[in-house]
Amino acid sequence: MPVSVRAAPFEPYAEVASHQHAVFGASGQFGATAVFVGTMRDFNEGDSVQGMTLEHYPGMTERHLETICATASGQWPLLETLVIHRVGDISPGEAIVLVVVWSAHRQAAFEACREIMEALKSQAPFWKKERLATGTRWVTGNTAGYPASKS
Amino acid sequence: MPVSVRAAPFEPYAEVASHQHAVFGASGQFGATAVFVGTMRDFNEGDSVQGMTLEHYPGMTERHLETICATASGQWPLLETLVIHRVGDISPGEAIVLVVVWSAHRQAAFEACREIMEALKSQAPFWKKERLATGTRWVTGNTAGYPASKS
Amino acid sequence: MITLKLFASLAETHGWRERERTWVAGTRVIDLWCAETGQSGLPARVLCARNMDYCPPETPVFPGDEIAFFPPVTGGSHAR
Amino acid sequence: MITLKLFASLAETHGWRERERTWVAGTRVIDLWCAETGQSGLPARVLCARNMDYCPPETPVFPGDEIAFFPPVTGGSHAR
Numbered sequence: 149m150p151v152s153v154r155a156a157p158f159e160p161y162a163e164v165a166s167h168q169h170a171v172f173g174a175s176g177q178f179g180a181t182a183v184f185v186g187t188m189r190d191f192n193e194g195d196s197v198q199g200m201t202l203e204h205y206p207g208m209t210e211r212h213l214e215t216i217c218a219t220a221s222g223q224w225p226l227l228e229t230l231v232i233h234r235v236g237d238i239s240p241g242e243a244i245v246l247v248v249v250w251s252a253h254r255q256a257a258f259e260a261c262r263e264i265m266e267a268l269k270s271q272a273p274f275w276k277k278e279r280l281a282t283g284t285r286w287v288t289g290n291t292a293g294y295p296a297s298k299s
Numbered sequence: 300m301p302v303s304v305r306a307a308p309f310e311p312y313a314e315v316a317s318h319q320h321a322v323f324g325a326s327g328q329f330g331a332t333a334v335f336v337g338t339m340r341d342f343n344e345g346d347s348v349q350g351m352t353l354e355h356y357p358g359m360t361e362r363h364l365e366t367i368c369a370t371a372s373g374q375w376p377l378l379e380t381l382v383i384h385r386v387g388d389i390s391p392g393e394a395i396v397l398v399v400v401w402s403a404h405r406q407a408a409f410e411a412c413r414e415i416m417e418a419l420k421s422q423a424p425f426w427k428k429e430r431l432a433t434g435t436r437w438v439t440g441n442t443a444g445y446p447a448s449k450s
Numbered sequence: 451m452i453t454l455k456l457f458a459s460l461a462e463t464h465g466w467r468e469r470e471r472t473w474v475a476g477t478r479v480i481d482l483w484c485a486e487t488g489q490s491g492l493p494a495r496v497l498c499a500r501n502m503d504y505c506p507p508e509t510p511v512f513p514g515d516e517i518a519f520f521p522p523v524t525g526g527s528h529a530r
Numbered sequence: 531m532i533t534l535k536l537f538a539s540l541a542e543t544h545g546w547r548e549r550e551r552t553w554v555a556g557t558r559v560i561d562l563w564c565a566e567t568g569q570s571g572l573p574a575r576v577l578c579a580r581n582m583d584y585c586p587p588e589t590p591v592f593p594g595d596e597i598a599f600f601p602p603v604t605g606g607s608h609a610r
Contacts, residue, residue: 176391186607240327274605275538289602337527425525426458440522
């Protein structure tokens, strides 16, 4: 159930294919794979965005991603999960986040993938700073108060 | 919004990457991609399955897949969809179905991907015959009566 | 003419996949099923389609139509 | 000793990212924030963590703790 925080660009679908091969080989053990990829858009809130910088809290970020995946694995019958999240300087069109869930069950795969993604957005410590033509700005989250710790 | 019915094995993640590149290039137009891959399992209902044969209704199958994707595109703000479904002789571990949805919105991508997959299972004319050690058997669906036509 | 098609287990059971029949005025989809199979009604687990759209068994048939009968569909993967 | 960390806009605003302080018995997370920033309370949009777990501002601090302050998180993509 690996989680990975990367400073370099990654190709999400190559990561899915190679991780699946490494974990399952050619076996037909899983029946359902749900994947979500978040990609950097070149527009946000009406402004053209030239790039962004993603900061994280080394250690805490990985730990919370692991907790999020473990929580989902306790809630649904999952065979494997994979989460990769970019940090550092990111250009439009580059993948920011990859969430993959393998299960024998379609519903479990869909629901767990979505839940991991929602939990990641609300709990994992990442902060975005956008580069606009007019300068930089921090993207402000909507969270009020502190999220409940899941660990 | 292509749909494709294939008699030959396909590598789902290579298909996603190449279709995305063909449609969007390196642009950051979409922000969210949701993918579902159904893979042939080597077990079903307690029996070890050696392979299966998927039959379809050429013409009607493609038409209903297109209608399903068009219906989802009317219901959510989608930028692109891709559906690939295998037919013919399939071995365990091979991909059976791929559903991909690109959107600017995470929720739309998740929900539309799931809805397309559910509609595909209940409406698109495909029939499975499993090869067991003891012979072959048709997989029986749960549908009673006729599905409402969406076209 | 009318084109008739059977798929999957129905094609195996009845031993044919496609045949043509002359159109007769007033024919409904269910009538074609009964005439070709010798059965008195459409089994609950047989679906029918007229010109590649699902249809109720009572749907009238017209010249040039393609009428198909098949079992409930089982697309996607086994994953429930 | 206590390790203090600021992230993102807080680090920029206050001009530091990490510092160490001697532990004082009875100190709570909120007390560290007020002592280091000169503010009288924790703004609504500042989160805190003790040893890499989110915590309420009233959480007591112990020797060796790592206490962090940061804005609401914005991981994932822009896609809502």
